[in-house]
Amino acid sequence: MSSPTQNAVQMTMPVASGTYPSAADEPRKWVPSQFNARTTAPDGTLVLWNSYSHAFSGFPPEARPQVEPLLHRRGFTAPPTGLTKYMADRGFIVPRGAREFERFQLRYGQRHYRQDFLDLTLLSSEDCNFRCIYCYETFERGTMEPWVRTALIRMMEQRAPHLRRLTVSYFGGEPLLGFEAIAEVAPAFLKLAGEHGIRFSSGMTTNAYLLTPDTFAKLLQWNIKQFQVTIDGLPEDHDCRRMLKGGGPTFSRILENLKAIQTFPNEFGVMLRVNFDQANARRMREFIALLGCFKEDARFKLFFYPIRQLGGSNDGSLKTCGDMDPQRDVLEVLGREMGMQVHRTVPNSRPFGEPCYANEPQHLTVGANGNLMKCTVMLDSNPRNIVGRLKEDGTMAIDIDRFARWCTPHFRDDSVCRKCFFLPLCGGAVCPVRRVVNNQRCCPPEKLRIGNVLKKMWLMNNERANRYDMQREKLLRYTELSPPGTQAHA
Numbered sequence: 355m356s357s358p359t360q361n362a363v364q365m366t367m368p369v370a371s372g373t374y375p376s377a378a379d380e381p382r383k384w385v386p387s388q389f390n391a392r393t394t395a396p397d398g399t400l401v402l403w404n405s406y407s408h409a410f411s412g413f414p415p416e417a418r419p420q421v422e423p424l425l426h427r428r429g430f431t432a433p434p435t436g437l438t439k440y441m442a443d444r445g446f447i448v449p450r451g452a453r454e455f456e457r458f459q460l461r462y463g464q465r466h467y468r469q470d471f472l473d474l475t476l477l478s479s480e481d482c483n484f485r486c487i488y489c490y491e492t493f494e495r496g497t498m499e500p501w502v503r504t505a506l507i508r509m510m511e512q513r514a515p516h517l518r519r520l521t522v523s524y525f526g527g528e529p530l531l532g533f534e535a536i537a538e539v540a541p542a543f544l545k546l547a548g549e550h551g552i553r554f555s556s557g558m559t560t561n562a563y564l565l566t567p568d569t570f571a572k573l574l575q576w577n578i579k580q581f582q583v584t585i586d587g588l589p590e591d592h593d594c595r596r597m598l599k600g601g602g603p604t605f606s607r608i609l610e611n612l613k614a615i616q617t618f619p620n621e622f623g624v625m626l627r628v629n630f631d632q633a634n635a636r637r638m639r640e641f642i643a644l645l646g647c648f649k650e651d652a653r654f655k656l657f658f659y660p661i662r663q664l665g666g667s668n669d670g671s672l673k674t675c676g677d678m679d680p681q682r683d684v685l686e687v688l689g690r691e692m693g694m695q696v697h698r699t700v701p702n703s704r705p706f707g708e709p710c711y712a713n714e715p716q717h718l719t720v721g722a723n724g725n726l727m728k729c730t731v732m733l734d735s736n737p738r739n740i741v742g743r744l745k746e747d748g749t750m751a752i753d754i755d756r757f758a759r760w761c762t763p764h765f766r767d768d769s770v771c772r773k774c775f776f777l778p779l780c781g782g783a784v785c786p787v788r789r790v791v792n793n794q795r796c797c798p799p800e801k802l803r804i805g806n807v808l809k810k811m812w813l814m815n816n817e818r819a820n821r822y823d824m825q826r827e828k829l830l831r832y833t834e835l836s837p838p839g840t841q842a843h844a
């Protein structure tokens with residue numbers, strides 16, 4: 355067995371924090387970062403995560419006497435070498451007096467106020483061929499009106515010269531019911547993006563009932579490559595949650611379509627969203643076994659999501675799991691154990707990946723009738739969400755006060771957010787609808803149960819982690835490790 359101090363585990367890229375202006379070995383005062391979270395894994399590993407740097411390290415039980423004093427609030431004095439340097443490089447400790455909130459604010463502002471990004475959610479159809487039990491939509495309109503499509507292309511012609519990145523997501527209703535609208539706008543966006551050198555990505559949230567190979571091939575041609583498809587467990591579970599409008603099962607046709615698109619050699623991604631409640635969660639092992647054909651295909655990922663009451667007419671009868679229920683972690687670990695790719699929830703790979711797009715000034719949802727909205731759950735059920743109208747000439751009439759209410763940095767005037775370890779991920783805006791309607795903070799469940807989330811991450815990832823050799827002060831790749839038996843976590 356190697357020395358206990360040889361086995362810190364690093365899972366993300368080191369972060370150059372740029373905080374060491376003085377001579378390399380000069381002792382200085384350090385304190386733990388306000389953005390740290392930690393837990394002890396069942397194997398005794400001290401698991402440490404920083405939401406600003408995204409560093410995620412594990413220290414074996416033998417190393418804890420060396421590491422834990424560095425995380426004490428009173429701080430310590432040491433030169434930035436050895437373990438101190440390792441901790442500082444990853445942002446777990448910062449020089450005393452570091453203005454961590456202001457560092458976050460600066461990074462937030464640099465991204466939040468960019469003018470060269472545009473993120474559109476287009477309701478190509480507000481009608482749907484399904485009537486899912488938990489749906490909150492009202493299906494008042496059908497396919498996106500022709501004048502809206504023309505106006506969208508005009509808007510893009512005007513904006514394209516100023517854009518560096520464009521994201522277009524098709525949503526509904528069921529977006530494929532509005533295929534003729536997609537067929538009009540998507541090729542035009544692709545052409546404009548190509549002409550102006552814009553980084554362009556596009557995706558769709560679809561129930562996949564109409565996602566036949568022919569349709570899929572056309573979508574790929576238009577660069578629509580990221581799909582979210584919901585499939586709620588075994589046929590007996592799925593078919594009583596996600597039935598056709600007018601009744602009828604949908605599971606087998608969806609699975610048939612998914613298997614057919616799997617035969618395409620192209621690059622694309624399918625997030626298989628599984629909405630779970632107390633009942634279907636019990637049968638997930640059998641369901642995941644049924645998805646065995648997607649196991650070896652990294653393009654297909656499972657994404658477990660607890661059914662929530664979102665304002666639909668059946669809300670009262672839904673048997674939801676509470677926000678603090680650990681079921682999601684259990685399912686994610688199970689999916690991984692059974693060989694599927696599993697989309698990790700929080701912490702995810704992007705430092706600012708969690709605030710909702712409704713908080714972003716670059717984001718707009720465009721309704722089938724030209725309404726401009728923010729939240730894709732509230733849609734036009736509340737006038738506060740209708741922040742403007744698209745005009746026929748491609749310009750937009752924006753109600754600036756309504757728009758600003760969604761996009762404001764909600765953490766700024768919230769003293770709890772300002773001190774929160776989760777701030778860099780959440781931005782105080784994981785679901786801004788609560789701020790806008792009730793002026794209330796909404797903390798993500800992952801923050802509230804961070805200990806369990808870190809334990810899950812450790813369980814799911816530690817075999818592929820890199821190890822930091824504290825004696826040699828070198829980060830080793832997994833493939834460079836000593837043979838099994840010489841590393842505590844190998």
Ligand code: SF4
Pocket residue numbers: 765768770771772774775776777780781782783784795796797798801
């Ligand atoms: S909303 Fe909650 S989790 Fe988010 S930054 Fe504020 S206190 Fe933290």
Ligand code: SF4
Pocket residue numbers: 710711712728729730731732784785786787
């Ligand atoms: S504001 Fe909340 S409900 Fe609306 S889209 Fe964002 S996360 Fe969903």
